[in-house]
Amino acid sequence: MPDSPPFPESRPFLSWPSSTSPSSTDIQPREAAGSSSTALQIASLPPNVSIRAPTKVNVHLLKRINSLLLPVSYPENFYREILQNPESEALTRLAFYDEECVGGIRCRLETAAEYQTGLERLNTMDTHGGSKILKAVADHRANGSDSGSENHPKSKIYIMTLAVLSPYRSLSIGSHLLDYILSTAAKEPTIDADLAYAHVWVANDGALEFYRKQGFEVDSGPIVRDYYRRLEPRDARLVFRRITSPRP
Numbered sequence: 668m669p670d671s672p673p674f675p676e677s678r679p680f681l682s683w684p685s686s687t688s689p690s691s692t693d694i695q696p697r698e699a700a701g702s703s704s705t706a707l708q709i710a711s712l713p714p715n716v717s718i719r720a721p722t723k724v725n726v727h728l729l730k731r732i733n734s735l736l737l738p739v740s741y742p743e744n745f746y747r748e749i750l751q752n753p754e755s756e757a758l759t760r761l762a763f764y765d766e767e768c769v770g771g772i773r774c775r776l777e778t779a780a781e782y783q784t785g786l787e788r789l790n791t792m793d794t795h796g797g798s799k800i801l802k803a804v805a806d807h808r809a810n811g812s813d814s815g816s817e818n819h820p821k822s823k824i825y826i827m828t829l830a831v832l833s834p835y836r837s838l839s840i841g842s843h844l845l846d847y848i849l850s851t852a853a854k855e856p857t858i859d860a861d862l863a864y865a866h867v868w869v870a871n872d873g874a875l876e877f878y879r880k881q882g883f884e885v886d887s888g889p890i891v892r893d894y895y896r897r898l899e900p901r902d903a904r905l906v907f908r909r910i911t912s913p914r915p
């Protein structure tokens with residue numbers, strides 16, 4: 668692992684204000700991974716990398732990361748809402764290399780009804796895709812590995828943004844950001860979810876491979892037509908992973 672950030676001289680745009688020191692909600696990702704019954708083996712982070720909760724001081728850094736790396740432009744509201752909604756706060760994390768923000772993840776909690784409505788819309792574009800995901804969740808329940816029921820269906824975690832600056836990739840930062848959400852936040856009583864899913868551009872082979880490595884079902888996921896307006900091809904692949912809650 669490098670002792671200092673790789674290629675710092677080529678990234679003048681990264682000289683952003685430092686964040687405050689880690690808050691009590693910050694975690695050492697290895698501990699979080701160990702707490703999960705679904706945790707995959709993830710390489711350790713370099714010791715100077717930390718995964719931190721969003722704060723008033725650092726939340727704007729997520730916007731910077733996303734604007735640099737993602738093809739979708741998110742409105743101010745997308746960032747403002749993070750600190751206004753406890754669930755959004757719990758499902759957002761930033762990655763720091765020393766005191767420099769180098770990555771982040773932002774997810775949204777969807778009720779089962781919201782998720783179902785989304786899939787029904789999706790079905791109008793791909794008649795098989797949405798039902799494949801529904802079937803995966805139903806199978807999961809039938810196998811007894813999920814405590815949700817038809818009467819009390821569990822929430823879903825939608826991964827809206829996940830990005831790591833390119834000089835800091837392959838340090839397991841993306842894996843730890845995702846693992847935080849799946850291993851820790853998803854087990855919060857107020858969040859308790861049974862599925863995580865995301866849209867990935869069909870030509871983004873790196874991200875698709877990343878999600879495969881994180882235990883997501885990638886190749887069986889549906890294709891969502893015309894999801895991206897600014898990219899060619901415009902289609903997205905829907906990737907998903909079931910989340911297993913520990914039994915009480």
Ligand SMILES: CC(C)(COP(=O)(O)OP(=O)(O)OC[C@H]1O[C@@H](n2cnc3c(N)ncnc32)[C@H](O)[C@@H]1OP(=O)(O)O)[C@@H](O)C(=O)NCCC(=O)NCCS
Binds near residue numbers: 840
């Ligand atoms: C996808 C992304 C978040 C991964 O971040 P990362 O910190 O490099 O991920 P990790 O280091 O945890 O990678 C874990 C494993 O995933 C796989 N992987 C990650 N990126 C990969 C790529 N571009 N090509 C092939 N495999 C890849 C590798 O097996 C990697 O392990 P390795 O480094 O030992 O080879 C990052 O590449 C990124 O920000 N991409 C641009 C934005 C984007 O596409 N976001 C996802 C769409 S929502």
